[in-house]
Structures are given as structure tokens and as C-alpha cells.
Amino acid sequence: MKRLLLAGAGHAHLNVIRNLAMQPWPDVEVTLICPYPRQIYSGMIPGWIAGHYTLDQCAAPLAGLVEKAGIRWVQDTICGMAAETGAVNCQNAGKIAYDVISIDTGARVESxxxxxxxxxxxxxxxxxxxxxxxxxxxxxxxxxxxxxxxxxxxxxxxxxxxxxxxxxxxxxxxxxxxxxxxxxxxxxxxxxxxxxxxxxxxxxxxxxxxxxxxxxxxxxxxxxxxxxxxxxxxxxxxxxxVAPPTWLATSGLALCERGFIAVGDGQQSTSHKNVFAAGDVSTRIDSPHAKSGVYAVRAGPVLTMNLQQALNGQEPTSYQPQKRSLYLLATGPKEAILSWGSFAAAGGWAWTLKDWIDRRFMAQYQS
Ligand SMILES: Cc1cc2nc3c(=O)[nH]c(=O)nc-3n(C[C@H](O)[C@H](O)[C@H](O)COP(=O)(O)OP(=O)(O)OC[C@H]3O[C@@H](n4cnc5c(N)ncnc54)[C@H](O)[C@@H]3O)c2cc1C
Structure with missing residues (x-):
């Protein structure tokens, strides 16, 4: 039995967990480490503050998802990692070893x-x-x-x-x-x-x-x-x-100059073949892009595939992130500003589009 460790329940990992819930991976024991009982979707937080959503509408509850996926959930915070020996250290649960690890713990705010x-x-x-x-x-x-x-x-x-x-x-x-x-x-x-x-x-x-x-x-x-x-x-x-989690500095992993995990075109660590990372915690060395939720979401399917391939001893499939992405900035009332490359527009219709995209994304993880 191979041990796969999912560190954090970020956007890309929601895709991995959903895939596991639809079809279990044979001969793999999966553990998720995440301190909170739900994954709050940042894209809907301005709408929640403005009073357009309840917090439940902006969150994916983890208990049902991990149960369906047959995942062991350790509700804890990772505070250290030793990439050489293949283990992480948790605040309460202590050391947890892995054969393959995927890291999607996001970034922190330096304040x-x-x-x-x-x-x-x-x-x-x-x-x-x-x-x-x-x-x-x-x-x-x-x-x-x-x-x-x-x-x-x-x-x-x-x-x-x-x-x-x-x-x-x-x-x-x-x-x-x-x-x-x-x-x-x-x-x-x-x-x-x-x-x-x-x-x-x-x-x-x-x-x-x-x-x-x-x-x-x-x-x-x-x-x-x-x-x-x-x-x-x-x-x-x-x-x-965004700032990198402090525990990365002593993890032994190759990091980019800003201290995030350096990954290549298959979201695989440039220093350790059994380590994958996606979302804000990682930097694509070959194709750097902004740290935003869009890229974390888009990395989900390729991460899912490459984790399965790594567990089967295969090389990862490469993936090119999109060059630019659509931003819809909520402005308080049910209106938004659209930003797409050099194109800008605004109005109630942009909010309707944002609302539709965000609700559709969350619905995958709420039923
Ligand atoms: C107000 C706001 C609005 C935004 N709107 C947008 C938007 O409209 N579009 C867009 O593209 N981007 C948006 N962003 C940026 C977006 O939130 C991030 O880029 C995105 O959340 C990154 O996703 P992620 O998967 O890397 O990590 P996250 O979504 O941060 O998830 C990290 C996960 O790891 C867990 N975790 C963290 N630390 C640990 C630890 N030590 N041990 C175990 N688990 C841990 C967390 O609990 C969480 O489950 C917005 C950000 C903010 C703050």
C-alpha cells in the first residue's frame, strides 16, 4: 500500500479529493492534513462581506467529501517538513510519513x-x-x-x-x-x-x-x-x-527566490520527485505566473493525474498554465469590473457572470 499525503485542502486539492470520491485509487492510502472543517472560497468573500452570500454558500465542507473519498483526515496544521526522509511534522499529531506528498497549503500574509x-x-x-x-x-x-x-x-x-x-x-x-x-x-x-x-x-x-x-x-x-x-x-x-509558509525554509525542498516551492511543468518539485505542489505555495520555475486562485483551480486536474502517475512509478505529464486569466472584481453592490488582458468593462452583468462562475465552482464540492 502506497501512502499519499495531501497537505492542505486548497483549490487544486479539492479536485484531487473529488476525483478520489468518484473513483478510489487502488492500493493507495490517502491522508489529508488540514486544520479547518471547511475550505472557504476567497473569490466569494467580498460578496459575503457585502451581504450577498451566507458563509456556508462560500465554503466546501470537508467531512462529507473526505468520507466519500475514503481519505483519512488529520485535522491539524503542518509546522515542519523533512523532504529527505519523506515526513511532515504536525502541531498535534507529530510526524506523518509519506511515499508521495502533494502540497496545496496556500500562502500566508506577512503583517x-x-x-x-x-x-x-x-x-x-x-x-x-x-x-x-x-x-x-x-x-x-x-x-x-x-x-x-x-x-x-x-x-x-x-x-x-x-x-x-x-x-x-x-x-x-x-x-x-x-x-x-x-x-x-x-x-x-x-x-x-x-x-x-x-x-x-x-x-x-x-x-x-x-x-x-x-x-x-x-x-x-x-x-x-x-x-x-x-x-x-x-x-x-x-x-x-503573499508570503511563503515559514516551515518551507527548513524543508530541504528547492525553493524559488521568494521562498515558495519550486516546481516544474508537471507541478513536480524541482528537487524531489515524490513531492508535488500547486497553488500559491508553489512557483512554476519554467513558466512563472501570478499567485491567484484561477491558477490553483486550473492546476487541479493535472495534479490529480500526475499524483496517480507518480504513485504508479510513471513520469508526470507536463502542463502549461494559461498566459492570462479573467478577473472579475466585485465592487460592493451586485456589480463587478472585468479585467481580461488589455480589455476592461464593468456593470451588473459582470457581477452576474462572476456569481454564476463562483456558484458553479462551489456546487461541485457542496452536494
Ligand atoms: C479577498 C480575496 C479575494 C480573492 N479573489 C480572487 C479571485 O476572484 N480570483 C482569483 O483568481 N484569486 C482570488 N484571490 C486569490 C486566491 O484566494 C488565492 O490565490 C487562492 O486561494 C490560492 O489557492 P490555494 O489552493 O493555493 O490555497 P488556499 O485557497 O489558501 O488553501 C490553502 C489550504 O491549505 C490549508 N492550510 C494552510 N496552512 C496549512 C498548514 N500549515 N497545514 C495544513 N493545512 C494548511 C488551508 O486551511 C486551506 O485548506 C483572492 C484572495 C483574497 C484574499
């Missing part, structure tokens, strides 16, 4: 510079903790009668969060009692076309969301920028891009 603030800090990851934290923060802000929030991060996630939070708070508080600011150390929406950036900037302005450019650190009144500018606030949300 240590913001931690010494007088205002509560809520990092966007882990999403499970963010969802719980946001609900209680929102209730406390509404009860206090006023809300001044700072969102850190000028990428798609930071922008969607700022727009959704502004929209949600204004439904409960008078307009003059809500202040949402967006702080970004780099250019807004790097990698997107000028037409998309223009639309986003216009929308932020029309909604009264003030943009600040600079590197933010925690301050007793909220935040201070590297320019010395002070931003007083009652809460900080960190969506400051």
Missing part, C-alpha cells in the same frame, strides 16, 4: 510591521480566522456608531475588500460615520491594464475611499506611513500580498 498598532489587526489569511474576526469586528463597529477602517494592500484582494467593507458598513451606519482608506506601498493593481486601473481609481474616488501611497507600520493611533503621515483608524485589515 508583522502592522502588529504594534493601537487598532485591532485582522490579516486576510487564514480565511477561516478572518471570517470569524470580521463578523465580530463589524458588529462592534456598528454598535459603536462609527467606523474608520484601513485596508492595507493595493492588489485585487485589497481593492475588493475595501469596496465590500465600505458598502457593508454604509448599510448600517450614516455615510459621515464611515471612513475606509486603502493603503498601498506599490502601484494599484500591478499587472492589470491601464483601463482597469482607471476604472478602479474612479470608483474608489466616487465612493469616498481615500488612497494612501506608502509603507504602513503600526502606531498607537492606527498606522503611520514611511512618509511620516499618520492614519488614525479603529481597525486594520492586512491584504498585503
Amino acid at each position: 508583522s510591521a502592522l502588529s504594534h498598532s493601537g487598532a485591532p489587526l485582522l490579516p486576510i489569511r487564514p480565511l477561516e480566522q478572518f471570517a470569524i474576526g470580521w463578523k465580530s469586528a463589524e458588529a462592534a463597529l456598528i454598535a459603536s456608531g462609527a467606523a474608520r477602517l484601513a485596508i492595507i494592500g493595493g492588489g485585487a484582494a485589497g481593492i475588493e475588500l475595501a469596496l465590500a467593507i465600505d458598502y457593508a458598513l454604509r448599510r448600517h451606519l450614516p455615510a459621515d460615520k464611515v471612513s475606509v482608506v486603502l493603503v498601498s506601498s506599490g502601484a494599484l493593481l500591478g499587472g492589470h491594464a491601464p483601463g482597469v486601473i482607471k476604472r478602479v481609481e474612479k470608483l474608489l474616488k466616487s465612493r469616498g475611499i481615500i488612497q494612501h501611497a506608502g509603507r504602513a507600520s503600526g502606531h498607537e493611533e492606527g498606522l503611520v506611513l514611511n512618509s511620516g503621515e499618520l492614519i488614525a483608524c479603529d481597525g486594520i485589515i492586512a491584504a498585503t500580498g
